[in-house]
Amino acid sequence: MPEEILLDVRDLEVSFATKEGELQAVRKISYTLKRGEVLGIVGESGSGKSVSAHCLLKLTPPGGEVKGGQILFEGRDIVKMSKKEIQRIRGNEIGIIFQDPMTSLDPLFTVEYQINESLRKHSSLNRKGRVARIIELLELVGINNPEKRMKQYPHEFSGGMRQRAMIAMALACSPKLLIADEPTTALDVTIQAQIIELLRELKDKLNMAIIFITHDLGVVSDICDKIIVMYAGQIIESGKKRQIFYHYEHPYTEGLLMSIPKIETDEYERLVPIKGNPPDMTRLPAGCPFAPRCGHAMQICVQQEPPCLDLGDGHTAACWLPVMAAKNQEG
Amino acid sequence: MGEVNKAEILLEVKNLKTYYPVRQGFFKKVNVKAVDDVSFFIRKGETLGLVGESGCGKTTLGRTILRIIEPTAGEIIYEGKNLLKENMHEYHKKMQIVFQDPYASLDPRMTVASIIREPLDIHKLYTDKKDCHDKITGLMEQVGLNPALYNRYAHEFSGGQRQRIAIARALAVNPNFIVYDEPVSALDVSIQAQIINMLEDLQKEKKLTYLFIAHDLAIVRHISDRIGVMYLGHLVELTQSNELYHNPLHPYTQMLLSAVPIADPDESEKRKRIILEGEIPSPLNPPSGCPFRTRCPKAQAVCSEVMPELLEKTPGHFAACHET
Numbered sequence: 132m133p134e135e136i137l138l139d140v141r142d143l144e145v146s147f148a149t150k151e152g153e154l155q156a157v158r159k160i161s162y163t164l165k166r167g168e169v170l171g172i173v174g175e176s177g178s179g180k181s182v183s184a185h186c187l188l189k190l191t192p193p194g195g196e197v198k199g200g201q202i203l204f205e206g207r208d209i210v211k212m213s214k215k216e217i218q219r220i221r222g223n224e225i226g227i228i229f230q231d232p233m234t235s236l237d238p239l240f241t242v243e244y245q246i247n248e249s250l251r252k253h254s255s256l257n258r259k260g261r262v263a264r265i266i267e268l269l270e271l272v273g274i275n276n277p278e279k280r281m282k283q284y285p286h287e288f289s290g291g292m293r294q295r296a297m298i299a300m301a302l303a304c305s306p307k308l309l310i311a312d313e314p315t316t317a318l319d320v321t322i323q324a325q326i327i328e329l330l331r332e333l334k335d336k337l338n339m340a341i342i343f344i345t346h347d348l349g350v351v352s353d354i355c356d357k358i359i360v361m362y363a364g365q366i367i368e369s370g371k372k373r374q375i376f377y378h379y380e381h382p383y384t385e386g387l388l389m390s391i392p393k394i395e396t397d398e399y400e401r402l403v404p405i406k407g408n409p410p411d412m413t414r415l416p417a418g419c420p421f422a423p424r425c426g427h428a429m430q431i432c433v434q435q436e437p438p439c440l441d442l443g444d445g446h447t448a449a450c451w452l453p454v455m456a457a458k459n460q461e462g
Numbered sequence: 463m464g465e466v467n468k469a470e471i472l473l474e475v476k477n478l479k480t481y482y483p484v485r486q487g488f489f490k491k492v493n494v495k496a497v498d499d500v501s502f503f504i505r506k507g508e509t510l511g512l513v514g515e516s517g518c519g520k521t522t523l524g525r526t527i528l529r530i531i532e533p534t535a536g537e538i539i540y541e542g543k544n545l546l547k548e549n550m551h552e553y554h555k556k557m558q559i560v561f562q563d564p565y566a567s568l569d570p571r572m573t574v575a576s577i578i579r580e581p582l583d584i585h586k587l588y589t590d591k592k593d594c595h596d597k598i599t600g601l602m603e604q605v606g607l608n609p610a611l612y613n614r615y616a617h618e619f620s621g622g623q624r625q626r627i628a629i630a631r632a633l634a635v636n637p638n639f640i641v642y643d644e645p646v647s648a649l650d651v652s653i654q655a656q657i658i659n660m661l662e663d664l665q666k667e668k669k670l671t672y673l674f675i676a677h678d679l680a681i682v683r684h685i686s687d688r689i690g691v692m693y694l695g696h697l698v699e700l701t702q703s704n705e706l707y708h709n710p711l712h713p714y715t716q717m718l719l720s721a722v723p724i725a726d727p728d729e730s731e732k733r734k735r736i737i738l739e740g741e742i743p744s745p746l747n748p749p750s751g752c753p754f755r756t757r758c759p760k761a762q763a764v765c766s767e768v769m770p771e772l773l774e775k776t777p778g779h780f781a782a783c784h785e786t
Contacts, residue, residue, distance in 0.1 A: 175650035289741050290516075319515035319677065321738040324721035328737055346651060349680075349723030352730050372727050390655035391725055392684035397704055401662075402684070404655030408620055 137307060137340050138164040138187070143200035145182055145191060151413040156195065157183045158364040164357075166307065167338040171355035171372075173345060173387070175409055179364040180344050184310050187342075188225055189217045204308070223253040226301030230313040232293035235300065236285040242269075243281035246300050253304045268299040273329060291322035298329070305337055312344045327354050348391060352376060357445070360384050363410050363420035366439075370446035380440075380448035383421045419451065427452055466503070472639060472671045473527070474503040478536035480519075480526045484746065494745045496522040497533075498695035501772065504639075509665065509672040511686030511703070513679055513718070515742055518692040520675045524641045527673065528557050540639075555585050558632035562644035564624030570617035574602065574627055577616060581634040601630040606660060622653035626660075633664070641673045646681065658685060679722045683707055691715045694745060694753035697772055701779040711781040714754045752784065760785045 145157035157179040164170050174180040185191055187202055187209060202209040204225070209217065221227075229235055237245060243265055250261045269277035272295040285293055294314060301309060311330065315323040331354060334341055343355055351358055351372070358375040360368040360383065368381040379385050386405035393400070407424040410416065416423055422432040429451060437451045478500045481493040496519045504510045512520045525531045527538055529550050538545040545553060561567040568577055578598045581587075588594040599609040605626040616624060625645060632640055642661070646654040658681065665672060676682050682689055683703050690700040691712065699712040710716045717738040724730040740757045743749055749756050755765040764784050772782040 175652060291741055319742075320679070320721040320723075321515065321717060322741065323723070324735065324737055327723070328735075347723065348651070348725035349730075352725050352727045353723045376725075376727050387651060388725065390652050392658075392680045393725070394680035394683050394707070394722055395724060395726070395729055397707075399684075402655040402659055404659060405652035406656075408622065408653070409650070 135165050136163050137166045137168075137205060139201075139203040140183075140187075141201045141203070143183060143186065143202060144198040145179070145186055145195055146198045147192075147195045149194070149413060154412050155198075155415070156364050156412065157186070159200070160359075160361075160364075160366045161200075162359055162366065162369060164308070164340050164342065166340055167334065168357065169334060169341045169343060169355045171343045171345065171351040171358045172361060173348060173351055173358060174361035175346060177409055177412060178361040180361045181312055183361070184312060184342055184344050185227075187308075187310060188221050188227055190227070219253075222249040222301070222306075223304045224306055225308045225310065226304075226306035227310040227312065228294075228297050228301050228314045230316050232290070232297040233285065235297050236293060238285055241282055241284055242288070242296050242299075246281075246296075246303050249300065249303045264303070265299075268303060269296070271302070271333070272296070272299045273325070274299070291318055291325065294318065294322075294326055295329070298326075298333075302333065302337075306339060308340045308342065310342045310344070313346070314343075315350060316345070316347070323350070330354065348387065360387070363412065363415060365420065365449065366447070367421065367450070368448045370442070371444070374442075374444070374446045378446070380442060380446075380453050381421075381450045382425045382427050382452070384448075386424075419449075429455065431455070466505075470505045471503045472506045472508075472541065473673075474537075474539040475527065476501050476537040476539065478523070478526060478538065479534045480522050480531055481534040486746075492746060495695045495748065496745065497526060499536075500692075500695075500697045502690060502697060502700055504671055504673060505687075506638075506671055507665075507669055508688065509674055509686045511682035511689040512673065512675045512692060513677060513682050513689060514692035515677065515718075517694075517742055517745060519695040520692050521643055523692070524559065524643050524673060524675050528554070528559055528641060530559070555635045556637050557639045557641070558635065558637040559641040559643065560625070560628050560632050560645050563648050564621055564628050565648075567628055568616040568624055570615060573613050573615055574607070574619075575612045577627055578602070578630050578634055581631060585635055587635065597634070601634055604633065604664070605630045606656075620653075621649050622656060625649060625657055629657075629660070629664075633668075636668075638669070639671045639673070641675070643675045644677070645674075647676060647678060654681070661685070679719065691718065694742065694748055696753055696769075696782065697780075698754065698783070699781045700772070701781075705779055709779075711775055711779065711786040712754075712783050713758050713760050713785070715781075752782075 141161050142159045143157055144159055147154040147156055160183055172180045186197055197210050246265045247261055250256060250264060256264060265281055266277045269281060274280050274295055288296060315326050355372055357371055359366050362383050368384045389403040390405055392402060405424055410420055418433040418435055419437050422428045431451050437449045439447050439449045440453055441447055478497055480497040481495050483491050484494050486492050514520045526533050575598050578601055588597055602609045607626050646657050674685055686703050689703050689706045690697050693714050699715045710719055717736050720736045738757060743756055751767050752765040752770050755761040770782045770784045772780050775781050775786055
């Protein structure tokens with residue numbers, strides 16, 4: 132069913148030129164996303180999760196450059212698109228929301244003006260139709276009294292309300308894909324729950340695919356269908372939600388899950404941290420990037436990069452452990 | 463609180479109020495009641511967790527206890543002495559604080575050694591140069607920093623390592639009480655666990671008492687013996703960690719707990735969610751009566767008239783609600 136696939140990322144590589152030399156922020160990642168599917172990208176700071184998603188809209192930060200690979204959105208390669216072509220997609224077919232709403236909201240313009248901007252550019256609605264659409268959007272994201280609130284400036288909104296206004300802006304042209312870059316990290320838990328519930332409803336209503344970038348495994352477990360775990364610019368494990376949470380193969384995934392306290396357990400359990408620190412991306416070790424912190428590291432792990440192993444049913448892991456286990460069984 | 467043995471108590475806060483004056487317009491001045499009539503105690507060797515959403519006053523409360531911010535009214539009793547009548551210089555040898563953002567709380571142009579040395583200098587806690595050097599390297603080892611990094615600058619360290627430096631600085635005076643204000647929320651999850659485990663070890667080793675302020679309920683439940691919940695400057699519930707999780711009495715606590723995402727797909731599907739409507743009201747213009755009544759599904763007429771008191775509903779379980 133190739134027509135079901137909305138986004139197909141193949142061997143994407145992104146590098147930054149730094150004083151210390153080339154920094155490979157994203158190193159050959161591949162994944163696909165179907166319509167209406169929610170993909171969670173998890174990883175710690177510097178793992179490349181944000182950069183890899185910003186590339187989908189050609190929003191790589193200054194100094195960054197896509198070095199290779201393809202980003203096929205409905206079969207069209209975004210990497211090869213010109214500025215004009217990508218502008219037709221940005222805010223129209225793919226929307227994006229950020230952690231800090233003020234990165235997308237301009238403090239000098241009213242909320243109405245800002246939502247209207249993308250409608251004017253991408254839709255064929257007339258002035259009256261656009262105002263009706265703005266009111267509809269603000270209602271959709273749960274902003275009460277939209278006729279009054281749309282005339283206000285972002286500073287008159289609270290944090291949670293700004294987040295909603297930004298989501299309304301991203302949804303203005305009914306995108307097929309929404310990229311949500313840590314959209315709830317700066318919010319309180321009760322507001323976070325509201326926003327997640329809202330995204331869930333919108334996804335069902337609009338059959339929109341969502342890429343949800345976060346470091347919060349609780350949020351991922353709540354909203355995502357599929358999960359990608361990134362480390363040092365690579366996908367080290369990917370699969371369906373339950374495969375990752377209950378049948379993980381990579382020691383880093385295990386480490387992440389073990390290092391968070393479980394609010395639902397009564398007995399005191401000491402946390403099991405991952406030792407050491409994330410690697411310096413300009414001086415990556417040979418072999419598996421996680422090997423220096425890994426409790427199961429073998430000789431081969433520090434010498435050779437592990438292959439990306441297909442574990443069946445969409446579950447992959449880049450680790451020598453399952454490879455060696457299979458070999459031992461054969462031998 | 464009749465059954466509590468006085469000798470067990472390290473710190474007691476009675477009817478503490480911290481108000482910030484805010485100018486509204488040209489002549490009008492109003493008070494933001496950041497901490498409003500809060501009373502509780504902390505036992506020796508205990509960890510009391512404090513949770514609440516941004517703007518609930520938990521940070522102000524932590525700082526007021528150390529008199530970094532002066533209270534408007536109330537009492538802070540530490541080892542039987544009212545701190546408001548004492549010289550805090552002496553007490554800062556016993557009470558320390560670790561802040562949230564290790565990028566902001568350490569001067570990037572100071573070396574690790576000079577950061578840890580500052581409290582030693584202020585309180586004259588060493589005899590000679592060698593003693594000072596030994597104390598600093600000893601502290602670095604205690605918090606898991608390689609003493610070889612003695613002369614490195616703070617800006618050369620990662621977030622987790624900086625937080626270790628900040629903890630070493632707090633430990634330098636050999637305190638018995640430490641306030642942690644969101645100590646791990648700026649750190650990556652794998653580093654969070656390292657720091658939490660270290661705090662637990664240090665507490666056991668040195669018999670420390672902690673006030674642990676955070677918004678992450680899972681971490682607070684993990685580390686705390688008892689937990690206090692704050693809303694709009696008020697302490698609305700206080701009890702044992704397990705009791706709070708299984709049997710929350712205040713509607714706000716119930717909603718807060720149900721909003722915490724659980725990192726377990728089966729558990730999160732099983733759970734009933736109460737999505738809390740609306741947002742925290744402006745502290746400039748708080749509701750009359752109970753501060754939570756504007757968002758509370760159980761609100762009655764009495765809630766808008768009378769502020770509910772924090773009462774002991776079952777042994778050791780305090781809640782401020784008319785309905786429970």
